Amino acid sequence: MTEASEFSAEWMADLRRRLDRPIVLVGLMGSGKSTIGQRLAGMLGVAFADSDREIEKAAARTVAEIFAEFGEPYFRDGERRVIARLLESGSGVIATGGGAFVDAETRALVLERAIAVWLDADIETLVTRTARRDSRPLLKDGDPREILTRLHDLRAPHYAEAQIRIETNDLPHHLTAMTILEAVHQWL
Numbered sequence: 001m002t003e004a005s006e007f008s009a010e011w012m013a014d015l016r017r018r019l020d021r022p023i024v025l026v027g028l029m030g031s032g033k034s035t036i037g038q039r040l041a042g043m044l045g046v047a048f049a050d051s052d053r054e055i056e057k058a059a060a061r062t063v064a065e066i067f068a069e070f071g072e073p074y075f076r077d078g079e080r081r082v083i084a085r086l087l088e089s090g091s092g093v094i095a096t097g098g099g100a101f102v103d104a105e106t107r108a109l110v111l112e113r114a115i116a117v118w119l120d121a122d123i124e125t126l127v128t129r130t131a132r133r134d135s136r137p138l139l140k141d142g143d144p145r146e147i148l149t150r151l152h153d154l155r156a157p158h159y160a161e162a163q164i165r166i167e168t169n170d171l172p173h174h175l176t177a178m179t180i181l182e183a184v185h186q187w188l
Helices: 009-018 033-044 051-059 063-070 072-089 104-113 123-130 144-159 173-187
Strands: 023-026 048-050 093-095 115-120 164-167
Touching (some): 009 033, 009 173, 033 048, 033 173, 048 051, 051 063, 051 072, 051 093, 072 093, 072 104, 164 173
Parallel strands (some): 023 093, 023 115, 048 093
């Protein structure tokens, strides 16, 4: 793994020049999409957007409140519209909610207009990371390990359609961001 300081200015300039679409981070909750996405955007010198935060701003409610009041199908429809807007706005790095890429229409939109990067982590890592926040509606009613395992099994085939897959596990965020940059550079 290359350290951030080891990427030459020429290498980064080449990557920025060739990067003609947003990078969209997909994966289960706790995989690091928001944190790594912010770091990645900073390294690239581009805008960062978190689709869940954008949905909350537009709806003036939290994701959990939207789920509770209107249900998941309603949320997914709004999520698709927000992601489409973010892709159109030219946001450089977009972190999506864990279920966004499972929706066939959203997935097709992302694959057509962006580079999808699946941040994959083992269940133990996800359980540890998601325990830090209690605002995840899908983990409210049950054992988080069982729920995350089931979600992983259901969603992995969809996530696997992403152009790039990165295992995050215990890798520090800056190294994960560097791994993404290398993978995107190779993919382009």
